[in-house]
Amino acid sequence: xxxxxxxxxxxxxxxxxxxxxxxxxxALWMVITAFKRNGDLYDPNNNPFLFNLPPRLSHISFxxxxxxxxxxxxxxxFIGIIVVAITLALxxxxxxxxxxxxxxxxxxxxxxxxxxxxxxxxxxFIPLYEIVTMIGAANTVWSLILVYPTITVxxxxxxxxxxxxxxxxxxxxxxxxxxxxxxxxxFRVALPLxxxxxxxxxxxxxxxxLSDYIYAAVFVxxxxxxxxxxxxxxxxxxxxxxxxxxxxxxxAIVGIPLAIVYGLLFDWLVxxxxxxLPRSART
Amino acid sequence: xxxGNAGGGHRSPSEPSERIGIADRDGVVGVIMLxxxxxxxxxLVAIxxxxxxxxxLSDATVGNPGIHHFVGLAxxxxxxxxxxxxxxxxxxxIITAATLVxxxxxxxxxxxxxxxxxxxxxxxxxxxxxxxAMPVALAAVGWLWxxxxxxxxxxxxxxxxxxxxxxxxxxxxxxxxxxxxxxxxIGAVVVINVWRTxxxxxxxxxxxxxxxxxxxxxxxxxxxxGYFRTLLQITLPALGxxxxxxxxxxxxxxxxxxxxxxxxxRGGPGYTTEILPYWAYLKGIQGGALSQGAAIxxxxxxxxxxxxILALRMAYRSEGQ
Numbered sequence: 001x002x003x004x005x006x007x008x009x010x011x012x013x014x015x016x017x018x019x020x021x022x023x024x025x026x027a028l029w030m031v032i033t034a035f036k037r038n039g040d041l042y043d044p045n046n047n048p049f050l051f052n053l054p055p056r057l058s059h060i061s062f063x064x065x066x067x068x069x070x071x072x073x074x075x076x077x078f079i080g081i082i083v084v085a086i087t088l089a090l091x092x093x094x095x096x097x098x099x100x101x102x103x104x105x106x107x108x109x110x111x112x113x114x115x116x117x118x119x120x121x122x123x124x125f126i127p128l129y130e131i132v133t134m135i136g137a138a139n140t141v142w143s144l145i146l147v148y149p150t151i152t153v154x155x156x157x158x159x160x161x162x163x164x165x166x167x168x169x170x171x172x173x174x175x176x177x178x179x180x181x182x183x184x185x186x187f188r189v190a191l192p193l194x195x196x197x198x199x200x201x202x203x204x205x206x207x208x209x210l211s212d213y214i215y216a217a218v219f220v221x222x223x224x225x226x227x228x229x230x231x232x233x234x235x236x237x238x239x240x241x242x243x244x245x246x247x248x249x250x251x252a253i254v255g256i257p258l259a260i261v262y263g264l265l266f267d268w269l270v271x272x273x274x275x276x277l278p279r280s281a282r283t
Numbered sequence: 284x285x286x287g288n289a290g291g292g293h294r295s296p297s298e299p300s301e302r303i304g305i306a307d308r309d310g311v312v313g314v315i316m317l318x319x320x321x322x323x324x325x326x327l328v329a330i331x332x333x334x335x336x337x338x339x340l341s342d343a344t345v346g347n348p349g350i351h352h353f354v355g356l357a358x359x360x361x362x363x364x365x366x367x368x369x370x371x372x373x374x375x376x377i378i379t380a381a382t383l384v385x386x387x388x389x390x391x392x393x394x395x396x397x398x399x400x401x402x403x404x405x406x407x408x409x410x411x412x413x414x415x416a417m418p419v420a421l422a423a424v425g426w427l428w429x430x431x432x433x434x435x436x437x438x439x440x441x442x443x444x445x446x447x448x449x450x451x452x453x454x455x456x457x458x459x460x461x462x463x464x465x466x467x468x469i470g471a472v473v474v475i476n477v478w479r480t481x482x483x484x485x486x487x488x489x490x491x492x493x494x495x496x497x498x499x500x501x502x503x504x505x506x507x508x509g510y511f512r513t514l515l516q517i518t519l520p521a522l523g524x525x526x527x528x529x530x531x532x533x534x535x536x537x538x539x540x541x542x543x544x545x546x547x548x549r550g551g552p553g554y555t556t557e558i559l560p561y562w563a564y565l566k567g568i569q570g571g572a573l574s575q576g577a578a579i580x581x582x583x584x585x586x587x588x589x590x591x592i593l594a595l596r597m598a599y600r601s602e603g604q
Contacts, residue, residue, distance in 0.1 A: 008510070012396065012399075012401070015392060015396055016396050016401075016407060019389070019392070019393055019396070019411065020407060020410045020411060022478065023410055023411050023412075023413050023414055023478070023481070023482075024410050024413055025429075026414075026422065026425045026426055026429050026478075027413055027417070027425070029425070029428070029429050029436055030425050030428075033428065041434070042434065044433060044434060044439070044457070047439070048434065048436040048439050049436065076418075089319070090319050090320040090323055091320060093316035093317070093319070093320070094316060094317050094319070094320035094321070096316060097312070097313040097314075097316035097317040098317065100309070100313075101309045101310065101312055101313025101316070101317075102310075102313045102314075102317065113320075113324070115591055115595075116324055116328050118532070118535055118539075118587050118591050119328060119332060119584075119587070120535075120536070120538070120539020120540065120560070120583060120587070121539070121540075122539050122540070122541060122559075122560035122563055122564070122580045122583060123332065123335055123539070123580045123581065123583060123584060124328065124331045124332065124335065125564075125568075126335060126338060126563075126567045126568070126573050126576050126577050126580065127330075127331035127332075127334035127335045127338060127577070128327070128331050129568070130334070130338075130348055130573075131327075131331065131334075133348075146327070147327065149323060149327075150323075150324070150327050150328050153320055153323065153324065154324065154328075157320060182308075182309055182312045183312060186316075207415065207416070210418050211418045211419045211420075213418075213419060213420040213541075213542040213545070213546075214540075214541060214542065214560075214564065217545075218564075218568055228418055228421065229418045229419070229420040229421065230420065232420075232421055232424070233420060233421075233424055233546060237424075242428075244428055247424055247425075247428070248425065248428065250421065251417060251418075251421035251422065251424060251425050254417065254418060254421060255413065255416050255417035255418070255421065255422070256413070256416075258416035258417075259409055259410075259412055259413040259416035259417075260409055261416075262409075262412045262415065262416050263405070263408045263409025263410070263411075263412045263413075263416075264405070264408075264409070266408040266409075266412060266486070267408075269486050270486055270489050270490045270493065271490070272490075273486060273487050273490035273491075
């Protein structure tokens with residue numbers, strides 16, 4: 001039944017190559033497209049993977065000079081950073097409280113907080129649109145900053161809750177016996193130990209806020225406040241005219257650097273979820 | 284932020300057993316630390332959710348957004364009677380189910396590959412996480428171009444190997460028009476969904492995989508179990524419900540999301556690739572019938588609720604509590 005090591009190695013790398021190709025194929029196509037001349041791109045007989053005419057940068061300079069892409073980038077980045085800050089400020093204390101301070105009712109409400117994550121934006125965007133319009137935040141980045149934590153807070157609270165629970169109680173109890181206050185224990189003992197979980201939360205909160213399309217498309221219709229997700233499709237798809245090279249460049253410029261950052265953090269992200277495991281492995 | 288409010292922040296009392304300040308009473312500190320998150324969620328999730336229900340029972344429009352005029356179930360009835368509803372419900376379920384199956388298989392495969400150490404693992408991780416790093420809307424536009432009716436490179440490859448074009452098995456047309464046909468369109472949406480959620484489900488399940496004690500695998504190897512026997516008898520049972528829960532939760536997000544359809548097939552041709560979330564958007568925002576849009580979105584809720592309860596029960600059983 002046991003396969004030879006060589007066969008296994010070949011099988012392993014083949015599987016890996018296929019999955020990697022599936023993951024990056026669209027990005028590969030984006031990068032090639034971004035540098036193509038029109039005459040090359042719009043000829044169905046050309047090999048689409050080669051530069052049949054010399055590559056050029058004009059579509060990328062068009063993207064930065066003649067569209068609002070730099071504004072969209074800035075808005076997305078700005079919103080992402082503030083949403084991460086709000087998410088941590090709300091979710092970290094809440095998770096610690098549920099994990100350590102609220103006793104049995106804490107465990108129950110943790111289910112509730114996770115169920116909240118499952119209420120999709122589709123269910124909420126119409127009433128939230130009314131609320132945002134009512135308070136006069138429509139068409140500003142603040143409408144999105146206000147609303148994105150509804151996606152990130154429940155998720156991060158749930159994640160950090162299990163992370164705090166995985167920290168042995170004895171560590172904190174020792175500090176409490178030494179005369180530290182509960183708040184002191186939270187800041188000086190629990191928080192440092194939760195760094196992997198918090199890192200995961202930072203990445204997730206940023207990624208989730210960057211990825212949102214529905215709120216960004218519904219709440220904001222002025223160009224100056226648009227995010228990358230909603231701004232790029234509206235700006236570069238004008239009726240039937242698609243600025244394909246610029247569209248592909250706009251996507252790759254956001255996606256590839258982030259993939260490198262997230263990829264380098266991959267092991268940390270996995271560690272952030274580690275938590276649930278000891279308990280499920282016990283059965 | 285909330286922690287800092289809890290009186291005294293970093294202060295450590297010198298006589299712990301005698302002087303108990305607010306910062307030492309777990310219940311009080313707990314409530315103070317929890318309150319901001321709970322208030323926020325109540326204000327911006329619970330209240331809007333109730334508002335959605337109220338909206339669906341009213342005749343509110345974008346021009347006249349008041350919810351005081353109660354119309355009962357009229358919105359639900361008129362929505363259900365539309366031809367688009369059957370398509371939207373059917374496609375939402377088919378797309379979600381198909382994504383679930385494909386995602387489970389590929390997640391297991393990917394987790395098995397990434398669970399071992401190999402040269403170039405870092406690079407592989409960067410490549411494999413790429414779909415998740417791209418904002419969904421932009422990735423969808425990338426796929427739109429990849430599946431273009433005229434210039435799709437996939438069509439070009441198929442033509443080059445003689446599968447597409449006049450006189451070939453997939454011909455006679457020179458293109459497959461992925462997004463212009465009912466089942467190819469649905470298939471394309473499923474593939475895009477699997478593509479974009481695979482990194483996340485891999486990370487979650489990989490966390491479970493690395494927690495399986497190594498002794499189990501060593502024992503299996505000593506017993507002479509082959510790779511697939513180890514997978515079926517050790518790995519999968521040990522991952523157990525965690526695998527199902529992780530994937531179910533990933534997929535539920537897809538069930539409630541409109542982005543991919545909104546930017547690729549746009550529900551067309553006709554309503555054949557319509558899904559509930561996008562139809563709710565079209566009706567509620569584009570069409571201005573807020574109340575009908577809210578009613579459509581509410582059809583998502585029973586499914587989400589049932590699936591979450593199921594998944595959570597499994598999660599708690601697997602925790603052995």
